[in-house]
Amino acid sequence: MNLQVATTLPHRPFLHCTTVFSAIAVLLALLSIKMHSIPYLKLSLIITTAIWTHHWRDGYRRGIWICPIGSTPPYWYFLYLVGLVALPLSLHFVLRFTSELINKAKNQGLQPVYFI
Template identity: 45%
Template sequence: MSGILLTFQKRHNDSDSKLCGYVTRTVLMFFTCFPSTSNYITILLALVSITGDYIVSHTKLHLFQALFDNATHATIGALSWLYICINCKNRSHTQTLIEIGLCAGIASLIDIDHFISARSVHLKDATNLQKRPPLHCSTFPFLFCLLFLLLSYFFQVELWKRVSLIVLTAFVSHHTRDATRRGFWFYPFGSTPPIPYFLYVGMTCFLPPVVCVLHDLVWIGGESGPRYTFISKGAVI
């Protein structure tokens, strides 16, 4: 991991690199003191985020860059929903695997809009668009989640609540990673500046706990009260 972080420091400006290194050491120290499955997944999210970018930046073939980039999106989506499955209401193993696969698949397939916008199956055309494709608009997942939550309450369909959070997790994790290059795009207000790298890693790690809170607020499964753990097996928040 130290080798990856050293390479990362060469690629970014000194201030961001030093702050990212400080945050990483602090997080690792905290998780060493308070071990739990959730914390291990959070560490994995940070490692996958940094390692995925390292591999993409050091891969010369454009095809492999696209494949590794997409695989990183999918892995982050899968780990994010795994965190949520562990900390929220217990599901069957089969349903958990389906949901994790769905979140990973959505996080990966978001990039298909590059090919749709380019009207081409060629990777060169898809990665040289003049404007950002529609599924990379960060307004979409929030509107989708809100709409499905309202419909789920109106029609009393619990499954729609969970699907809305899966979609939200997949899109936000994907857009957060892309935001290091082009910022968040909130139609019709425009785009934010690119976010610092350390902020991307931090937001990626804190997205699953935030979705856990949303999961509890919408009372999926008809249960009230918190059902997620953040620190250790004996500390339930």
């Protein structure tokens, strides 16, 4: 596809809807807690980091697209840089906190919930 065509689309592609990937990441995180699975938790945080950094970059130029609501206005470049630093740091703390919850559940003998 020609780069000029891709940069002048009249609307955003469907996968640039931040709500879709955020919902998938939250569902994966909840599933990881129910199944006591730290690898699923890490997968949800990897998806969150990859998608949100991309959407955060797009938002600096065009705003963040939240599907049913609309788009935010574009924001300052400085805010973009702060968000790029804050996102991995905050997800690190989420991983640490949630991993402790999963390990406590395993140590208390709680059985994981499997949906199969």
